[in-house]
Amino acid sequence: MNTDTQTVLIVGATGYIGSAVVAESVRQGYDVIAVTRAPAKEGQFPGAEVAVADVADPAAIEKLFNRKIDVVISCLATRSGLPQDFDDIDYKATLNVLNAAKDSGTNKFILLSAICVRKPDLPLQLAKLKMEDALICSGLDYTIVRPTAYFWVFDAQTKMMAKGRPGYIIGTGDQATSNPIAKEDLAEFMVASINNSERRDRIFILGGPEVPDNIITYKEALEMVFESMGKPAKIVSIPRWVLMVVIYSTSFIGLFVRKVGVFSGFLKVVLYYLENDMRAPGYGSITLKQYLMDTSREIQT
């Protein structure tokens, strides 16, 4: 290991953003430790060391800090939509990491949050806000990044549309606008914050490039998917009340069946994102249109 370079420990390393952050940290020349909950596959994190640890166990996390860790980047997030899981992972498990970092003399903590915390309504946002507060009060140098929508949110529909199915919107599909951000641009911003004094002790709301191709409503995004496939747009509108009925019924069944509860939590987040504006100051260079062209080409070949 090169002792002159800083060591960056990344939790949530296997996630959509976490894995991009690991790759970017390696690219920027840091010594990187990717923390996973299960042993990593061979070649999963080229150039990085892997440490397996249970983030819910403070003792296991403490062990990670038996060596000098200069910077922590947290991309931890629950994969379920249940209120308790948000509190357990997005808040308590992330707090375990923060506490261990603080006790061991780590210099800096970079936290991946979400743009939607500025209008908190869901357990997801409350858990993230608690974590942001804990970090701000910790005394550690910090940077909090609140990104807007990610590109993957269109992936499921893109695959279905490639098979000839229509794209689905709720209501008119133009209730909210966003400038989504590529995981590579977001990861670059987060890692470049490590040694940037202008990003110290600040919260950044971050979107992708603010160009016409990337400032879009959900309906426009689906039209762009069809365009990227060279197909005429076939879009079906589902009335909002239908989604509300599904949310209320799955919410009730979810009290007894975990899987249904998770699905219901997911739908609530989807509805929130469809109805609340997600415009943010622009960063990076990759647009949704570019991403969709690449994805469609990949799917079609």
Ligand SMILES: NC(=O)c1ccc[n+]([C@@H]2O[C@H](COP(=O)([O-])OP(=O)(O)OC[C@H]3O[C@@H](n4cnc5c(N)ncnc54)[C@H](OP(=O)(O)O)[C@@H]3O)[C@@H](O)[C@H]2O)c1
């Ligand atoms: N989707 C959007 O458009 C959007 C927009 C703005 C902000 N955000 C926020 O961005 C954050 C990261 O998103 P993402 O898409 O990168 O998340 P993700 O792909 O779901 O990754 C979550 C990470 O947390 C880990 N994790 C979850 N539960 C765990 C547990 N019980 N124990 C240990 N590790 C656990 C996962 O590990 P495993 O791989 O082992 O499960 C994974 O590494 C989320 O907080 C989200 O709210 C999302």
